[in-house]
Amino acid sequence: xxxxxxxxxxxxxxxxxxxxxxxxxxxxxxxxxxxxxNLDAGEQRSPEFLRINPLAAIPALxxxxxxxxxxxxxILEFLDEQHPSPxxxxxxxxxxxxxxSIALMLAADTHPLITPRVRKYLTTTGxxxxxxxxAWQQQWFGTGLQAVEQRxxxxxxxxxxxxxxxxxxxxxxLASIAAxxxxxxxxxxxxxxxxxxxxxxxxxxxxxxAAPALQVGAPG
Amino acid sequence: xxxxxxxxxxxxxxxxxxxxxxxxxxxxxxxxxxxxxNLDAGEQRSPEFLRINPLAAIPALxxxxxxxxxxxxxILEFLDEQHPSPxxxxxxxxxxxxxxSIALMLAADTHPLITPRVRKYLTTTGxxxxxxxxAWQQQWFGTGLQAVEQRxxxxxxxxxxxxxxxxxxxxxxLASIAAxxxxxxxxxxxxxxxxxxxxxxxxxxxxxxAAPALQVGAPG
Numbered sequence: 001x002x003x004x005x006x007x008x009x010x011x012x013x014x015x016x017x018x019x020x021x022x023x024x025x026x027x028x029x030x031x032x033x034x035x036x037x038n039l040d041a042g043e044q045r046s047p048e049f050l051r052i053n054p055l056a057a058i059p060a061l062x063x064x065x066x067x068x069x070x071x072x073x074x075i076l077e078f079l080d081e082q083h084p085s086p087x088x089x090x091x092x093x094x095x096x097x098x099x100x101s102i103a104l105m106l107a108a109d110t111h112p113l114i115t116p117r118v119r120k121y122l123t124t125t126g127x128x129x130x131x132x133x134x135a136w137q138q139q140w141f142g143t144g145l146q147a148v149e150q151r152x153x154x155x156x157x158x159x160x161x162x163x164x165x166x167x168x169x170x171x172x173x174l175a176s177i178a179a180x181x182x183x184x185x186x187x188x189x190x191x192x193x194x195x196x197x198x199x200x201x202x203x204x205x206x207x208x209x210a211a212p213a214l215q216v217g218a219p220g
Numbered sequence: 221x222x223x224x225x226x227x228x229x230x231x232x233x234x235x236x237x238x239x240x241x242x243x244x245x246x247x248x249x250x251x252x253x254x255x256x257x258n259l260d261a262g263e264q265r266s267p268e269f270l271r272i273n274p275l276a277a278i279p280a281l282x283x284x285x286x287x288x289x290x291x292x293x294x295i296l297e298f299l300d301e302q303h304p305s306p307x308x309x310x311x312x313x314x315x316x317x318x319x320x321s322i323a324l325m326l327a328a329d330t331h332p333l334i335t336p337r338v339r340k341y342l343t344t345t346g347x348x349x350x351x352x353x354x355a356w357q358q359q360w361f362g363t364g365l366q367a368v369e370q371r372x373x374x375x376x377x378x379x380x381x382x383x384x385x386x387x388x389x390x391x392x393x394l395a396s397i398a399a400x401x402x403x404x405x406x407x408x409x410x411x412x413x414x415x416x417x418x419x420x421x422x423x424x425x426x427x428x429x430a431a432p433a434l435q436v437g438a439p440g
Contacts, residue, residue, distance in 0.1 A: 054370030055325055055363070066314055067375075071328070074320035081313045093301045094286055100294035105275055108291070108328035113338070121359060127347065139341060143275070150274030155287075 013215035017072040026206035102170035110144030233435035246426035322390035330364030
């Protein structure tokens, strides 16, 4: 692509929520200039970054001349409205509700439980040791993925991807959780439908190129 | 209203996510027949309810002839698409992104941390006593509300409500958090913009009538 990036993206190599935005941009043929916010160094709590997102979380997407956009699912909806092709949501309202629900099962009811700020609290105030934190991760990744498996398996609305045969918002959310599970070396058993969809996602360049290990700042 | 309810709602008196759906239905002049899922009795984990939502969480909205819809924000988007007046989202894409982001700061990055399943884990496996659980609630309600305060205060897009002068998706999410904080007797200091918006919400019938204490099953 020879056009200059349309957006600036505040990002970190490892995070699930940044991954979602990277995939959505790529699926739509868009690029963003990335600014790294090193979560391991606490840069998300710097005064400069808190002006961009007072919740001290990434990603944030900046379109020149507009305030920063935060929260990955809000950013994906925005990108889908501004750049409708290919669509991230189905054409019918019931389908959109199904896709948004699956995305929220993962991005809202799974991922926020394993973020750095939760880890920090549990491993200090909460008294969790490394094994306790790992069991916590396993618990919520497992709960989320197994619930999504139950929702997808045997549902005629499920196709090659979460909803029909094209990847969209739900698949991006699902693949984003799988991507960070790989970083943390966590696996969940008994989710064959989920596993097959994630494998299909990873055959698509937009997903494959968003893999955490390939990002700037990833360990060598 | 003399029309029969258009929807069935699986609900519990106390929960923040059910509150959001109750307010949205009422703002749009819609009614739902409620089925109580007693979270304190573990009814969300019954085989019958797991067929409705494998994540064992409420609310679920059922429109006759369609599969159950889950995840409060997906339900609110659905209701807004099917019943556009009054709108829950602004007319412009940047405004919609801002409103969705504020809603997600609360419904995704705050509320999932204080749900019954998290409480169950922390107070058993996690070893938290009552004071530890209360400190955890305080931590995440405080983090979420203070971040929303920073986002709203001084932003020209903020009006009498989170975005302009009409209540919408962000206000419903904000009031839903305030409503359960009241149930749990948690308060957060230093959030005057948030407090003023919540007070305005509570002057509107659709919000006032959704108060947890007024629902079937609430303690007398």
